[in-house]
Amino acid sequence: MARAAGGGCRKEAAGWEGDEGQCDSGIESLRSLPGGREAPAGVEPPVPAEEPPAEERPAEEPPAEERLDSSYGSGALPEALPRLPAACGAEEPPPPAEGLSRRQLEALTFVSEDGDTLVHLAIIHCVPDVALCCIAQLPREVLEIQNDLFQTPLHLAVYLEQPSVVEALMHKGVNPGLQDRNGNTPLHLACEQQRLYCAQQLLQGTALPQGTAEPPEHHQDLQLQNWQGLACLHISTLKGNIQMMSLLLQSGANIDVQEGTSGKTPLHLAVECHNRRAVQFLLHNGAYVDAQMYNGCTPLHLAVGRRDTAIAAILSHSGADTLLRNMENETAQDLADGNDDLLALLPFDDLKISGKPVVCSE
Template sequence: MARCRKEAAGWEGDEGQCDSGIESLRSLPGGRDAPAGVEPPVPAEEPPEEKRPGEEPPAEERLDSSYGSGALPEALPRLPPACGTEEPPPVAKGLSRRQLEALNFVSEDGDTLVHLAIIHCAPDVALFCIAHLPTEMLETQNDLFQTPLHLAVYLEQPVVVEALMRKGVNLGLQDRNGNTPLHLACEQQCLYCAQQLLQGTAEPPEHHQDLQLQNWQGLACLHISTLKGNIEMMSLLLQSGANIDVQEGTSGKTPLHLAVECCNRRAVQFLLLNGAYVDAQMYNGCTPLHLAVCHRDAAIASILSHSGADTLLRNMENETAQDLADGNDDLLALLPFDDLKISGKPVVCSELRAQQD
């Protein structure tokens, strides 16, 4: 069977253990508590199964969402058939009590049957569960705080993404790294999944995307797509209302700062053409031009200069871009020495020539 899990750095704990400390989930018989709003059914008593001659006891399998931990089973078991007539009427149409118990299964790692169906590339099982489970159960977060939607996006299963969105699941839930499903779509560069997530079909309205929401690294979706250099994803986010000058949470860099740091000339031009503020300052006062000069990138420094970048803005070290370019003739040629001041205000040469004329 083809493996559907992906290795994700930072998504596993020590020795493959992934314990987030959640105690809000209940496994149905006898484990943790089930999610709120889902009443655990009472399993029907069954006679013990007889061991066939020569049959070996089944080996224990670990089914969890920690990619790469444990062996994958060959296939998920089918839902059990309906029981006898003496069983109480099923709560959902066409489902027996035992089938409902299977649907409400929660593993020791907090994974529901929907999580496991997505991980093991069983979309039919996932879609069946989505159709019969309430929205609250579909928003269950496992021990890594991943919802089924996180996994469907990460493993690029757009059919499952669409089914979950039709049920109105919360799009803003964050995993243990602070990533929403849209963050993961940007990280995986899955444009189609991002388009689905940005369609705004989820209800209620408070579950719509917050495009400025940052993960625990301080990155919004536009920061991630800029770091990836994915112009199509950046364009999609901007069309959907992302703030082009959003500052990341650790140092205050805008997407333009990040594009300059990545020496991505195309991304720099794209952001400037779409209205990025050329003189945006980080928390330490550095502008994109400061960064371009520090990287000795004359091409990007030229683009910023021709876009109106102020060469006299000072950072917290009281340095201008000209100061940082000292000794580099290529950069100094791009930065005219317009450092004359009148009453403490800089006056550029063009203004002086206008006054002389």
């Protein structure tokens, strides 16, 4: 008969011991009583039919081991993990990587069923001290492992705003250009979540001094687009974060970068968002006022089409060309037809024949 799950009986030279748990069979239950332990070994009756033969009892040990192994597949942490805090304590500095035991190395390189390493998990559970300890011990290749969502520890540290972990990973030399399942780099996430300090850590040393022949091994590509076609400056413009926009421009971002779906520049996006402050900021920093989308529309086309008189005035005063035509052969003046406020900004000071401008010379 099977033993109790919590623990089995063991056979000693002098008889059966069963104080902690009783066997299921009636005979063994009797032997578990105090009087049963004092019976001489010589008069112990033969093994009854109800009791499994001695050679069959050890066969029941593997299920206990199988139960132990199944806990690893369920995402539980390995046994060696509880030893990590001792190695990371303030009283004793962590040992060098060469001095790690095999069990410690296995714990540090643990990967969960979701593809998360121990560094991923420490960041996810907001335990930066453990993350920093692991970062100090592990090689860069392990720190660049992407989980099932293609997130690196750097992605998570930015998203959860853990700048000390971001700084440690950057000092370790990890690649900041790896993209997650949405095509976002950690810098894309910093712009989306408006993590200014994390963005500063990511961009530290990005701007190359004049005369530098080659970029560093992992150069931050500020024009890199995610799967929506957005570069970091597009995202920060959509968020209206002037500080982030300024940081990106200082680090070398292209102010007229076109997004991948329709060719809009940051100035187009600022106009679409009716963000006058962002429009003025971009124009003051040299944005091309007559930049055209793939369909030929300029920022002025968008402002007039949205009946935004204030932004149309800003663009007009910045020298926007009112006669540029889009693929529908429309100028900004054509789109303003019927709106007196916009028409006052775009006076018909040109001569047209059959809808085409005529250039007059003196």
